[in-house]
Amino acid sequence: MKISCFAVCLRGATVFFRIGQSPEVVKKSVKARAGALGRDERLLLDDVIAAVQASTGLGLELVEDPAAAGPGSACRLALTLEQGMPVKMYRPLLRRIDRAEALGAIKAELQESPEPGVLVTPKLSAALAQQCRAMDVPFLDDHGNAYLREPGLLILVMGQRHSKPGQGGAVRRATGRAATATGLQLVFALLSDPALIKATSQVLHQAAGVSLGSVPAVLGDLEQRGMLIRIGWGKGWQVREWRPLIDEWAKQYPLTLRPKLRSFRFRSPGQGQWWQSVNPADFGGQWGGEVAAAQLGTVLKPQQSLLYLQPEAMRLGLAQLVKTQGLRSDPEGDVEVVEAFWNNERLGLGGATVPIPLVIADLLASLDGRNIEAARELREIWLRGVES
Secondary structure, eight states, rough: OOOOOEEETOOOOOOOOOOOOOOOGGBGGGGGGGGGGGGGHHHHHHHHEEEEEEHHHHEEEEEEEEOOSSTTTTTTEEOOSSSSSEEEEEEEEEEEOGGGGGGGHHHHHHHHHHEEEEEEEOOOOHHHHHHHHHHHHOOOEESSOOOEEETTTTEEOOOOOOOOOOOOOOOEEEEEEEEGGHHHHHHHHHOOGGGGSSSSSHHHOOOOOOOHHHHHHHHHHHTTTSSEESSSSSSOOESSSSHHHHHHHHHHIIIIIISSEEEEEESSSSSGGGGGOGGGGGGGGGHHHHHHHHHHHHHHHSSEEEEOHHHHHHHHHHHHHHHHHHHHEOOSSSEEEEESOOOOHHHTTTBBOHHHHEEEEEHHHHHHHHHHHHHHHHHHHHHHHHOO
16 A cells, blocks of 8 residues: 655644745755766766655755865755745765665764765665664655654655656666675775785785685776775775775675575573673684674673684584583574684684674664664774774
């Protein structure tokens, strides 16, 4: 059944606003600086603006922000509720969301922005739209669905199934080689050992455990997306900014690579604190998720345990873990054991926890507010270390 509703609540009253024009202060269109946006991004924004205007009757336009700095930051969405009222400005965060696991990273990115932001995306499924609302993630999609909530304001449009006639429809952008399972393995190696960015393709192929031919394809994709800079043939690469690279990896990992990994769930004895007396190395593993976050210094109190076992330890190590720790098979249990997709020896890794970028991805994918906050804290710690 099609359910479509729209409400704007202002100071306790429900009001329906007519379309109004933006005041002159924001009338400078971003079209003059179209070079600040890629073609696909501009098409998606145009489709979303047209669809939301049609579904809400409100004024929405793309405007230039002359004070903004940095690529992708030079435009804002201006929302006009009523003639003469202040225009509300939002920084658009353009993403395509296919699974709920990606919403944790989106929420964290929006929370970190010093100004109001909104997820701008192709058509969201009804389930994902409901999840956005439950997590308080503001969004606009190219079918006219919308969720914006602020003190004194609520805009909610759900159940729009068809694009506005004549619209171009959803923009389908290629994810690129870096977003494939192989690409994510290679990027993980770079995030785990940033010195590898200067290594040869042969070294990267061995360290990441991917095919030799895939290395230049993945690095080339990252270069085209502006994340890497080629220093020179045979001289390696340079990361333009580490923040976008780890953010993209943390968002894509639970969508593409994580579902391919063998995993098992168990119920732990007692109150779920069994992990405190366990040395994961005894079983060929390392802690991920909440336990890793706690051991890395956050204030998070683990409620779920995630243990990554090296591939060669999956048979004997897992059997020994279950036997000695009294774990019982339970698909809803508090313990998850996952087969690692990397080799510690090849990457020179060790210790009780997996690398911080993987911990961050695990926490964000949980969609738990406590974990998202811990992930943000760990990311800042990691960024300070790698950028220094």
